[in-house]
Amino acid sequence: MGGVLVALELVQIASILVKAGMYISVLLAAGSVINIWLLTELDAAASRRLRRLAVWSALLGVVFSALTIPLRAAFFYGGIGGALDPMMLQIALSSPLGLSAATHILGLLAIATVAFNRSGARIFAMLGVALVAISFALRGHATNDPRLALSTLFVIHILAASFWIGGFFPLYDMVGRGNAAAVRTVERFGQAALVMVGLLVGAGSVILVILAGNPIAVLTQPWGQFLALKLAVVALLLGLAGLNKLRLTPALAKTGEGAPLRTSIQWEAAAFILILLVTATFTSTVAPEHAG
Amino acid sequence: MNLRNILTSAAFTVGLVLNAGVAVAHGKGMMTMPSNGQTVGIDTKVMHLMFTDPMQITIVKMKAPDGNTYQINGPAANKAVKTWEGSLPELAPGNYQIDWRGMSSDGHAMNGSFAFSVAN
Ligand SMILES: [Cu+2]
Numbered sequence: 001m002g003g004v005l006v007a008l009e010l011v012q013i014a015s016i017l018v019k020a021g022m023y024i025s026v027l028l029a030a031g032s033v034i035n036i037w038l039l040t041e042l043d044a045a046a047s048r049r050l051r052r053l054a055v056w057s058a059l060l061g062v063v064f065s066a067l068t069i070p071l072r073a074a075f076f077y078g079g080i081g082g083a084l085d086p087m088m089l090q091i092a093l094s095s096p097l098g099l100s101a102a103t104h105i106l107g108l109l110a111i112a113t114v115a116f117n118r119s120g121a122r123i124f125a126m127l128g129v130a131l132v133a134i135s136f137a138l139r140g141h142a143t144n145d146p147r148l149a150l151s152t153l154f155v156i157h158i159l160a161a162s163f164w165i166g167g168f169f170p171l172y173d174m175v176g177r178g179n180a181a182a183v184r185t186v187e188r189f190g191q192a193a194l195v196m197v198g199l200l201v202g203a204g205s206v207i208l209v210i211l212a213g214n215p216i217a218v219l220t221q222p223w224g225q226f227l228a229l230k231l232a233v234v235a236l237l238l239g240l241a242g243l244n245k246l247r248l249t250p251a252l253a254k255t256g257e258g259a260p261l262r263t264s265i266q267w268e269a270a271a272f273i274l275i276l277l278v279t280a281t282f283t284s285t286v287a288p289e290h291a292g
Numbered sequence: 293m294n295l296r297n298i299l300t301s302a303a304f305t306v307g308l309v310l311n312a313g314v315a316v317a318h319g320k321g322m323m324t325m326p327s328n329g330q331t332v333g334i335d336t337k338v339m340h341l342m343f344t345d346p347m348q349i350t351i352v353k354m355k356a357p358d359g360n361t362y363q364i365n366g367p368a369a370n371k372a373v374k375t376w377e378g379s380l381p382e383l384a385p386g387n388y389q390i391d392w393r394g395m396s397s398d399g400h401a402m403n404g405s406f407a408f409s410v411a412n
Contacts, residue, residue, distance in 0.1 A: 075401050076350035076369070076393055091350060091370055096399030143398045284401070 011080055015071045020280035022064035029058035029111045030129040031166015038192060039170055041185045046173045053169055055115045058108040065104040072097055100139040107131030133158045141211050153203040160200035168269045175258035183253045190245045226282030230275055237271040240264055328406035339378050346372035349394040357386025383410045
């Protein structure tokens with residue numbers, strides 16, 4: 001794993017950072033829309049801030065998604081000059097990556113319409129969320145056999161992850177109020193999280209078994225070692241989620257004291273960003289035989 | 293999650309796992325000619341990259357003992373091939389390294405390198 005990191009070229013490091021930025025902004029945009037729809041107890045100010053977050057992360061996501069194409073062209077070319085090479089750009093654009101990036105961008109633009117606080121825009125934004133989730137299944141190993149099962153699992157995995165990442169900000173925002181609406185919001189999110197986190201972990205594990213086959217053999221490869229690192233942070237995140245649900249939410253309900261829960265949500269968000277960074281690294285790390 | 297959901301997803305999981313033997317990564321089993329570490333004669337004119345699944349090779353570069361890097365020409369970068377044949381320039385004795393890049397059919401960026409020697 002260390003060897004792979006040392007051997008990375010500038011173009012690959014840039015690709016990993018852009019991909020991580022794309023994951024974070026795209027999932028945040030989709031997740032904010034899911035939570036606008038789910039968290040019915042948000043007050044007007046919290047709802048307005050969440051919509052603004054959805055719009056900004058969607059626009060940022062458009063930029064990151066678009067950047068993946070010239071970066072891929074640069075990799076194909078073997079240098080940053082390839083980012084402007086028409087042949088390499090055309091190969092990147094007509095590849096599954098190009099289709100996936102185009103679908104991301106379309107979905108994100110639909111999501112950005114939540115800027116208008118109308119029910120029509122909200123339905124349009126939910127369609128955008130669906131497009132974004134599907135776009136992740138249009139590239140990489142989701143396109144391998146068994147394709148239908150893998151694509152379905154990736155879509156579930158992405159939707160559940162965006163639900164979770166999109167909950168951090170509105171929960172943090174509401175918990176600061178310490179009122180009854182805040183408690184109901186956290187409890188509602190917590191109930192949905194039981195199902196969603198189950199789906200996230202379940203779909204992730206099945207994807208892993210399908211792609212990796214023998215988990216012991218995988219651990220000898222850098223790909224598997226990155227994966228183990230990811231799973232370690234996931235375990236930490238699950239621990240924090242359990243702490244929130246079993247201890248800190250009841251404490252908020254009892255005392256109205258939201259500070260510990262807010263701190264915990266911040267740590268959860270940090271762990272999530274770390275997970276996405278590791279995911280971006282191991283899905284773009286180019287092994288001698290296979291880019292993963 | 294209630295018990296029924298758990299059971300349904302467990303059944304789903306088992307079904308998929310039984311299916312999983314088919315999914316083999318496409319990059320496995322790649323071969324080259326000359327192969328890594330091989331010594332060839334100065335009369336060698338071509339090199340081959342052989343894959344089990346079609347691959348688009350976007351660029352192949354060769355580091356020669358004269359210190360220069362040469363681009364090796366072969367099939368067009370937008371064509372997917374299982375066997376890529378490139379024509380080598382005039383070879384002098386010494387050590388050579390080949391670096392190639394490309395894209396697998398599922399859109400993954402791929403690269404690899406190998407070295408060979410040339411003797412009289
Ligand atoms: Cu692949």
